[in-house]
Amino acid sequence: MPDDRNHPGTDPRTLDPIFSPRTVAVVGASRKRDSIGFALLHNMVVEEFAGAIYPINPSADSIHSLKAYPSVAAVPDPIDLALIAVPKGAVPAVVRECLDAGVRGLVVITAGFAETGAAGAAVEAEIRDLVREHGIRMVGPNCMGVINTDPEVCLNATFAPTPARRGSIGFVSQSGALGVAILNVAADLGVGLTQFASMGNKADVSGNDLLEYWEDDPETRVIAMYLESFGNPRRFTEIAKRVGRKKPILVVKSGRTAEGARAASSHTGAIAGTDVTVSAFLDQCGVLRANTIEELFDLAVALDRCPMATGNRVAIVTNAGGPAIMATDACVNLGLEIASLSDETEERLRSFLPAEASVKNPVDMIASATPESYARALDIVLDDPSVDLAMVINVTPLLSNPIDVLESIADATHGHDCPVLAVMMATEEFYEGIKARGDLPPVYRFPEPAARVLAQLSRYSAWRRRPADELPPEFDVDDAAVARILDRTGDGYLPAADAYRVLELYGIPTAGWRTAGSPESAAVAASDVGYPVVLKGEARDLVHKSDVGAVAVGLEDADGVREAARSIERRLEEAGQRVESFLIQEMVAGGHEVIFGISTDPRFGPLLMFGLGGRYVEVFRDVRFGVTPLTRPEAEDMIRGIRGFRLLEGVRGEEPADLDLLADILLRLAQLALRHPRIRELDINPFLAAGDPDAAKAVDVRLKVGEPPNPAG
Ligand code: COA
Numbered sequence: 232m233p234d235d236r237n238h239p240g241t242d243p244r245t246l247d248p249i250f251s252p253r254t255v256a257v258v259g260a261s262r263k264r265d266s267i268g269f270a271l272l273h274n275m276v277v278e279e280f281a282g283a284i285y286p287i288n289p290s291a292d293s294i295h296s297l298k299a300y301p302s303v304a305a306v307p308d309p310i311d312l313a314l315i316a317v318p319k320g321a322v323p324a325v326v327r328e329c330l331d332a333g334v335r336g337l338v339v340i341t342a343g344f345a346e347t348g349a350a351g352a353a354v355e356a357e358i359r360d361l362v363r364e365h366g367i368r369m370v371g372p373n374c375m376g377v378i379n380t381d382p383e384v385c386l387n388a389t390f391a392p393t394p395a396r397r398g399s400i401g402f403v404s405q406s407g408a409l410g411v412a413i414l415n416v417a418a419d420l421g422v423g424l425t426q427f428a429s430m431g432n433k434a435d436v437s438g439n440d441l442l443e444y445w446e447d448d449p450e451t452r453v454i455a456m457y458l459e460s461f462g463n464p465r466r467f468t469e470i471a472k473r474v475g476r477k478k479p480i481l482v483v484k485s486g487r488t489a490e491g492a493r494a495a496s497s498h499t500g501a502i503a504g505t506d507v508t509v510s511a512f513l514d515q516c517g518v519l520r521a522n523t524i525e526e527l528f529d530l531a532v533a534l535d536r537c538p539m540a541t542g543n544r545v546a547i548v549t550n551a552g553g554p555a556i557m558a559t560d561a562c563v564n565l566g567l568e569i570a571s572l573s574d575e576t577e578e579r580l581r582s583f584l585p586a587e588a589s590v591k592n593p594v595d596m597i598a599s600a601t602p603e604s605y606a607r608a609l610d611i612v613l614d615d616p617s618v619d620l621a622m623v624i625n626v627t628p629l630l631s632n633p634i635d636v637l638e639s640i641a642d643a644t645h646g647h648d649c650p651v652l653a654v655m656m657a658t659e660e661f662y663e664g665i666k667a668r669g670d671l672p673p674v675y676r677f678p679e680p681a682a683r684v685l686a687q688l689s690r691y692s693a694w695r696r697r698p699a700d701e702l703p704p705e706f707d708v709d710d711a712a713v714a715r716i717l718d719r720t721g722d723g724y725l726p727a728a729d730a731y732r733v734l735e736l737y738g739i740p741t742a743g744w745r746t747a748g749s750p751e752s753a754a755v756a757a758s759d760v761g762y763p764v765v766l767k768g769e770a771r772d773l774v775h776k777s778d779v780g781a782v783a784v785g786l787e788d789a790d791g792v793r794e795a796a797r798s799i800e801r802r803l804e805e806a807g808q809r810v811e812s813f814l815i816q817e818m819v820a821g822g823h824e825v826i827f828g829i830s831t832d833p834r835f836g837p838l839l840m841f842g843l844g845g846r847y848v849e850v851f852r853d854v855r856f857g858v859t860p861l862t863r864p865e866a867e868d869m870i871r872g873i874r875g876f877r878l879l880e881g882v883r884g885e886e887p888a889d890l891d892l893l894a895d896i897l898l899r900l901a902q903l904a905l906r907h908p909r910i911r912e913l914d915i916n917p918f919l920a921a922g923d924p925d926a927a928k929a930v931d932v933r934l935k936v937g938e939p940p941n942p943a944g
Pocket of ligand 1: 258259260261262263266267268287288289290291301302315316317318319321325340341342343373374375406407408429
């Protein structure tokens with residue numbers, strides 16, 4: 232894992248010798264045609280690098296018609312970048328030689344370092360420290376190299392078989408092999424890049440450095456990343472939240488977190504172990520996540536070519552009904568709204584469309600639609616203030632040229648500040664023909680991927696509209712008292728009374744409760760709480776109380792409490808347990824059952840969870856996660872983001888939940904988790920979310936403490 236020792240700071244200009252060198256030494260350049268050393272030099276030459284190339288090889292006088300030198304030290308001119316592809320044993324000496332010769336940047340292709348184990352990691356750390364001591368930067372080792380398509384530079388310092396064309400996407404890949412695939416897909420789709428970097432082991436330069444490198448580069452309008460891990464999530468958050476306000480950042484993150492397999496007894500812990508943590512983290516950073524490289528390019532092209540969306544209401548214009556229904560379904564499933572067009576818009580459409588056409592959204596112009604009708608209809612629809620996004624669908628009819636249709640769509644789009652995507656159900660030949668046409672709207676083969684892109688455009692612009700300077704609120708609570716309670720339990724679940732006290736100290740409403748040591752005192756405590764009551768038997772390591780019959784509800788009087796307490800004692804005895812105490816709790820009814828949770832991730836720190844609670848957690852897993860620190864808009868997003876959110880708003884006359892209170896509780900829990908790292912897991916399940924804030928209460932809580940995890944690196 233890269234560390235920040237001697238990190239040369241965040242000045243992105245330190246990467247200039249790597250991306251924009253005037254002189255490049257290819258160390259390990261080879262005459263063997265099928266070798267990496269040959270491919271590197273070959274790419275540099277055929278891409279017509281604008282500066283000078285110096286092949287370095289101890290036993291060749293010339294390679295690829297270029298004079299070769301036996302060592303970097305033998306080169307008479309200053310070298311900006313050394314591209315190193317010598318056997319791994321020779322790498323430390325070559326790096327030293329480069330540093331002594333005043334080389335200003337390194338790209339180390341050679342593999343066999345940290346990825347192979349401790350010995351390799353030690354050599355890698357030694358090289359990194361040397362490089363940092365000299366104040367220069369290094370990409371790799373174990374990488375595929377870097378590309379800069381700037382016509383002033385024309386650097387292809389990779390051994391990839393496919394070159395990159397000029398464009399506006401900066402791409403960084405953590406995997407070299409995938410880097411090759413990325414360049415292939417980009418070429419296939421006709422998408423261009425500004426720069427490309429394969430990071431390899433990220434010993435020195437990381438994805439974070441690249442984000443900063445592209446932050447103020449006017450040519451790079453979209454940043455795309457293929458990531459396998461986050462070396463330093465905190466630094467990523469800080470940088471991504473800042474850079475993401477200037478240009479979109481897209482990520483394909485592969486792999487599930489290692490914690491996925493971890494056994495966790497709380498619901499929050501069990502669900503948090505999966506990939507959702509990464510999604511929550513990226514969401515909060517304003518970073519858009521794609522599942523595949525193709526999806527990533529679909530989105531990147533749209534972000535590059537389209538203006539920002541103003542909302543999530545979509546207009547669909549089509550010449551065929553079926554695809555429009557597919558588009559509508561896909562949009563609605565992704566949380567987009569189908570815009571209601573105004574009467575005026577419908578009238579204007581009606582004035583020129585055939586009587587059989589539908590002027591309601593989706594606007595179906597039927598198969599006779601011409602390129603002109605597309606231009607006219609789209610222009611009218613985009614005039615309607617209720618439209619934030621548009622999808623235009625064309626199924627190529629007989630005798631019509633889809634290129635003409637697409638050009639009409641482009642013309643109509645120009646006069647409007649609204650993202651417009653085209654779905655062209657056309658031939659391969661058509662797609663070949665538009666590859667190099669950066670002047671056209673983004674084009675998709677089917678409505679579903681276009682709908683996915685629209686949803687992401689709308690989400691990104693909503694994130695950009697949020698105030699950038701929102702800070703997590705601070706609640707005035709007695710943290711010393713909380714710490715005293717948490718420290719009473721060494722490792723494991725807190726006694727219920729302690730868990731409820733922690734919630735109360737943090738201002739989280741709980742159902743009234745008392746504890747008692749015997750059936751008799753339970754009956755006394757019940758009258759303090761007020762009937763009807765719930766009685767719960769507490770025993771060591773008893774987590775799922777109702778499974779063993781340790782919970783009795785709706786007890787109306789002292790006799791009932793005594794009797795229930797005795798039968799809980801009996802049942803636990805039969806299960807080999809002993810009742811340590813009873814919890815007598817106010818019986819609360821009504822409200823929506825929701826769950827709040829805390830879990831901890833060694834990389835991302837404390838995580839918050841919110842969702843539908845009670846038994847629904849296990850069945851639907853309708854939950855959202857948030858990473859800490861958490862701001863109010865982020866807490867609100869978590870609540871609004873669950874699929875069952877409409878239930879909380881109250882359907883069919885049901886009372887709506889107090890949503891402000893729910894957000895408030897999430898924020899309080901975020902503070903609790905951050906200030907008390909001994910908290911390992913917490914479930915408040917259910918919390919009864921009533922409309923009346925006085926009636927909304929936690930009715931069950933489990934809180935587990937233990938050693939804090941190692942801080943994220
Ligand atoms: N200075 C300059 N050149 C040197 C050298 C030195 N100190 N030591 C060796 N060389 C030359 C060799 O003479 C050879 O040139 P030649 O073919 O003209 O003889 C060339 O460097 C390569 O050496 P070779 O012994 O053929 O190395 P190799 O076959 O082991 O390949 C690597 C070298 C770097 C390609 C290989 O070690 C490697 O790491 N491969 C994996 C790369 C990889 O997968 N990277 C990650 C991609 S995502």
